[in-house]
Amino acid sequence: MDNAAKDLVIVILTGLSGSGKSTALRVFEDLGFFCVDGLPVSLVPKLMNLFDDKGGQRYKGLALGMDVRQADLDTDWGATLAHIKVKDVAPQILFFEADTGEIIRRYATTRRPHPLESDQRGLEQAVLEERERMRPLREAADMVLDTTHFTIHDLRRKLQEKWASIRPTAGTLKVHVMSFGFKYGPPSEADMVFDLRFLPNPYFNKDLREHTGKEAAVRDYVLAEDPGREFIRRLNEFLLYLLPLYAKEGRFRLTLAFGCTGGRHRSVAVAESVFDTLSKAGYNISLEHRHIERG
Incomplete structure (x- = not known):
């Protein structure tokens, strides 16, 4: 053998x-x-x-x-x-x-x-x-x-x-991160929904309107300065504290949904940042941008 x-x-x-x-x-x-x-x-x-x-x-x-x-x-x-x-x-x-x-x-x-x-x-x-x-x-x-x-x-x-x-990952918890647009409705499968409509909106910047939160210029517009910068720092810190507690309780799957108006700019930028942070932390993670094309 x-x-x-x-x-x-x-x-x-x-x-x-x-x-x-x-x-x-x-x-x-x-x-x-x-x-x-x-x-x-x-x-x-x-x-x-x-x-x-x-x-x-x-x-x-x-x-x-x-x-x-x-x-x-x-x-x-x-x-x-x-x-x-x-x-x-x-x-x-x-x-x-x-x-x-x-x-x-x-x-x-x-x-x-x-x-x-x-x-x-x-x-x-x-x-x-x-x-x-x-x-x-x-x-x-x-x-x-x-x-x-x-x-x-x-x-x-x-x-x-x-x-x-x-398992090759840090824990048994599977995390699914998604972005969405409130104008199309929040995802019913989400365990946690974060409303990001307080962040600066690239839609009103004509140079950024046609781009998405996957691009560096849009991410910087949303997250490089406060309140976005401080928000994403606290959010990632919060998730890195919270997810081990869910895993310890025996939770297997957790869906985190981040929403803005159209699901194209702010929600995508934050979802990408969270995905990057949790991936580096060793979580078994997936990413979905549900309304990026519609937004």
Whole structure:
């Protein structure tokens, strides 16, 4: 096996139904893993072979969700795990569990049937049987997470603490920066909207009117002197303070929208400046000028 394959990160998520495995799998998807839920155990080696160098470059690793819905989990688990380790790949096994009473409460809330529940077996009996069947996997796990007292945000933070570090960026937070024009309406997907119509407006300068905030002359007109200069300094300082707090809370995506009248000059200049600052700070960031042509 080549070095790229040896470096492949494989995380196997298993445990009791209703203990948070599916939620955890979505966290790994957000972290940049290729995720598969419900994969038969016997197909794991085949999936690894398909996950070639190209896939390894695109994704941070494989995250596989397995539970009692897979009929071969009990019988093929040991042989499959041994087969994986022969390939010089050491999967990390996460086992999720919770108190029986809490699992029953969660199923009562969602009104979904437990995988082992039947006409002859009630919910509590199903949970107890699953706990017994999954005991060998729990004993083999690298990490056991008891989610009895976890919120969704607690679970996200716990997983990010361990696995977010393999991302090439400073944190797990994805920041989307956009400019827009109020005359066309603010973007509905924005988490924060900044009204920049207090800044000097290049529209009223005939030499700048046909240009955009992407050009140095317009940016200087808006931001080189106060109030623009002091505003952008305080804004960038504020964002560099705020974004780590959102990331620590488990927030994955944040959209910052900067608006002026037409979405061509002031909003574009500020969005470009913020994009440059956050990019240099190592954030996973994207930029959109929604109304630059219309403005």
